[in-house]
Amino acid sequence: MNTPIRERMSKTTLDVLTPLIDCATERAGWIQCVEIAHDLLDVDIVVAIEFTQHERAVVRAGIGFEVLTPGLVIPIAPDSQAAYAHRQGGICVSGDLPTETRFTPSGFLVREGIRSSVSITVDLPDDQVAMIGVHSRRLDHFDDADVDALRSLIAVFGSALARLRRSDELALSAIYDPLTRLMNRATIMRHLDESLESGSPVAVLLIDLDGFKTVNDLYGHGAGDQALKTIAKRFERCMGARGKLGRIGGDEFLAIVHDSDGETLAGQLIGHAEELMAVQDSTVQLSASIGVARRRVGDDATGLLERADRLMYTAKSHGRGQAHNDVIVDPRPVSLAPARRSDDPVPTLDDVEEAIAGLTIVVQPVVDARTKRVRAVEALTRGPDGHLLESPDRLFAAATTFSRLGDLELASKRLAFDLELDPGVDLYLNVEPMLPASESWMAQLRQAWHASDQRASITVEIAERSVLQSPGRLLAAVDACRSLGWKIALDDVGGRSENLAALRWIDPDVVKIDMGLVGNDNPAHAAHVVASVSAFRSADRRRDVTIIAEGVETIEHTRAADVLGADLLQGHLFARPTSPDRLDIDAVEQWGATLPQPQRVDGDRTATKDELVRLSRQVEASAQSSDCVLLASVQHRDHVTERTRRQYEGIARRCGFVGMIGHRLSELDDVQLRGVRLADIDAHDPMARSWQVIALSPDGSIGLLATELDTDDGDDRRFSYEIITRPSEVEAAARNLLRHF
Structure with a gap:
């Protein structure tokens, strides 16, 4: 001892x-x-x-x-x-x-x-x-x-x-729902009571899932619980800091927000609910019916919730995926309760005008993914320091309430046009997408631009969540911006699946992908986004489209962004949004120079084994139905892990043909890989150095083609790779693999 x-x-x-x-x-x-x-x-x-x-x-x-x-x-x-x-x-x-x-x-x-x-x-x-x-x-x-x-x-x-x-x-x-980790009924109702006592102009959203009972009946309550947890995570991400969210029982949720946010948030929540979801060996799509009730004079929590419940059932009567809003019949504004909280007053028109008069902007750099040189800055609007409306969320909501959004945006853009930028540094602007469709507003913006000394290339960012609200006005706004020689960026790509179609008709010059997609709890949706963006970029006339990875906060994010094909990076890893006079571009570039640089071999991107595994999972997730074919070359039998076996057995149960190629694969029997067709290759076959995953379906295809490199990294295997989405290229790669069966 x-x-x-x-x-x-x-x-x-x-x-x-x-x-x-x-x-x-x-x-x-x-x-x-x-x-x-x-x-x-x-x-x-x-x-x-x-x-x-x-x-x-x-x-x-x-x-x-x-x-x-x-x-x-x-x-x-x-x-x-x-x-x-x-x-x-x-x-x-x-x-x-x-x-x-x-x-x-x-x-x-x-x-x-x-x-x-x-x-x-x-x-x-x-x-x-x-x-x-x-x-x-x-x-x-x-x-x-x-x-x-x-x-x-x-x-x-x-x-x-x-x-x-x-x-x-x-x-x-005592506070949270044990299944979803959202607030429980008692907690969220307490927050509603407090909001009403404070006199805040609130709206409540009563959310009931569409199709949830079917999931329970077909797949069991365990699958239903998992679906609820997935939906809760999505709703929580969508809500952010805009309000409170809780589960009040069964498949019903309650959200409390500022009354100006209710209608917009309802549409966003429905979009998040409708993202595809893997349940056991199948893929399902839920939706949501939402009743949006705004506070009226004399409302208490019970009355407001009962009205939201009636509105929700009205929405449900019109079919799944609908939201129904109440109409304020009393023209009098909601009066503030005497006991309102002094630290959370309701904004007034004077507050909005004061905020516009003292408006500030902050900037965040956008850096080159390879050289880490600053290529652009994004200008972001803020209210005056310490002001009630300093937060952009409150500022824009209040300006919208008092019909001062156009004035707010003009004041913000004038400040952005006055920025002194180094040559070669572009300027990115966030613009409320409907405003440029107004000829009078656009004339004022054009006059402000011409009156400034701003000569930087300008890119206008359009939030993806807005593209289906009024497509005609949005196209008019895009045309108005392009008439000035400005570029168009589509922001938050992937937030809603149906909005990916906007890539085709908006035809943006820049696509911004949030790194939150990398860790998305729905790999099928992530695969769909990656495939859609890759296919959009592969068209001959769009090869110069720029991909920006935003939300880059770690070195791992930079590697993941490189694997996804990003040209530019933006996020807290390089700099948080700061005032223009405090942005030190030299310091940003010096810090960027210390970060690991993307590795290339003969111009091709490279990735580690773990990074290719993540990409492979996304390609595999796109194979969802019996009319799909999934093919993979795995080099050697020893690379078929237990997780890979489970993954491919599950895919084989739902797809028409699943095949796997590699050295000594015949040593695996049918019990170990049920439903998967296996093909052996010789150890000296060139295919033994390749890692390929090909997914073919009638409405879209994607492939990952990788080749192992000779490196001195020991166990850290590295590959050159490309993602292909052109039908002719994917089909040719598939034929090459199918010849082995």
Whole structure:
């Protein structure tokens, strides 16, 4: 037994473990566990992780290894020590890590000089699993007494963590719905009471899902619960900071917003509800019926909710995917209650005029994805600092309410035209899309532009959510902007599936894709967006279309943006929106120069194995029905993971033909890959170096073609690749693979 353990064991076990038993929060519990393990076993490094889905884990706490910070998500390779310990009953002891043959030692630990290592699992509530790893630079550091001491610590830690999580669940259950994690009925109704007491001009949206009962009846309540969680996430993203959202029971949700936002938000929520959703081996499409009730004089929460309920049923009577708004019959404005909150007053016309008079703008740089040079700035409108309407959401809502939106936009654009930009830096402007369709308003904007010294190339951004509200006026607005030589950017592409058609008839010069699509909980929708944008860009007359990845906040986002084919990047990684006099372009470019640069081989984009896996999943997700064909070359049998097997078995159950090509694939039997046609190739066949995924359907096709590169990166395999969407190219690639069957 190690001396430190004898010293610690001289105290009572309770003394050693009391700090862990007494922890009041889960975070403190993780920290106490690793600190006790570090002192008890006299080791150099302790790391605590919790396994998540898809061969990943999140770091919870650690000592001695600063790279692994709490919250960091790390991959867990199937041949790693952690995976081995998990399979072998929960513990793995190694006395000489570099010579191990049972698993592949962590490169991090080997570089740190670690010789001895113990990994032990911790059973958590809800069938979750964590792991504590203790590591020493001494050879054969751990004996049986060490392992027994660690087991005792883990047993106490598991019990303490279960207690803390149960306590957290009880506290949260009083506020949040346990299934969707939205506010529960009591909480959202309390917020509604408070909004009415404050005198705020509110609207409530009562949302009832269309088609949900069918999902429950056909696929069971488990599938119904998953559908509710997916819809709740979408609604939450759509709402953002605009109001409050809760689940009030069954498939009904309640949203509370400013009364000027109700109608617009209802349409957006319906669009999010109608995105395709994977349920078991099928794809379903729900919708929503929404009743929008605005506050009237004398309303209480019950009366307002009852009116919204009646309006919702009126909407439902007109068919799925409808919203119905009430009409204010009392011309008197809603009076403020005497007890209104002083910190949340209702804007007046004077407030709007004051905000327009003191308007400010902030700018955010847009950088070249390869060189990291600043190629443009986007000008964004803000109210005066510290003003009631400083927030753009409140500012634009109030200006719309008092019919001052045109004045607000003109004042904002005059400030943008006065910006002093370096040569070669373009100016991006957000414009309310209906305004340029007004000849009188456009004449004032044109006069303001000509009166300024602004000579930068100008691009007008149109939010994708607006394209179907009034297509005729929108086309007139696009023509008016293009008549001045300005370019058109389509913003927020992918927010609603039907709006992707706008790519064709708006024909934008710039397409902006939010990086939120990369982590979208609906891979089929993400695949549809990527395929649509790629197909749009592949047309001969549109090859000069610029793709901007916005919302870039991490280095991983830059890699993902490169994989998606982005030309320009925008996001907090480079700079947050700031006042023009504080934007330091040199500093932005110097910071960009320190970031990893996109790698190219003979001009082709390159990607790691993990990045290609994500792209492959998106292509595979586009194969949804019996008239689809999915083909894949996977190089070698060893690359067919358990997850890949499950994925392709599921696809084979819904698609007409699913085929897989690779070396030694015939060693996999039908039980391991039910319904998937397998074809063998020789190890020296050129196809053995290719990674291809081809999805063919009558109404659209997409393909991923990749070739493995010879690199010195060890296990970090890298590929050159391209995404193809032209029917002739996809069909030719498919024929090439089909010849092997």
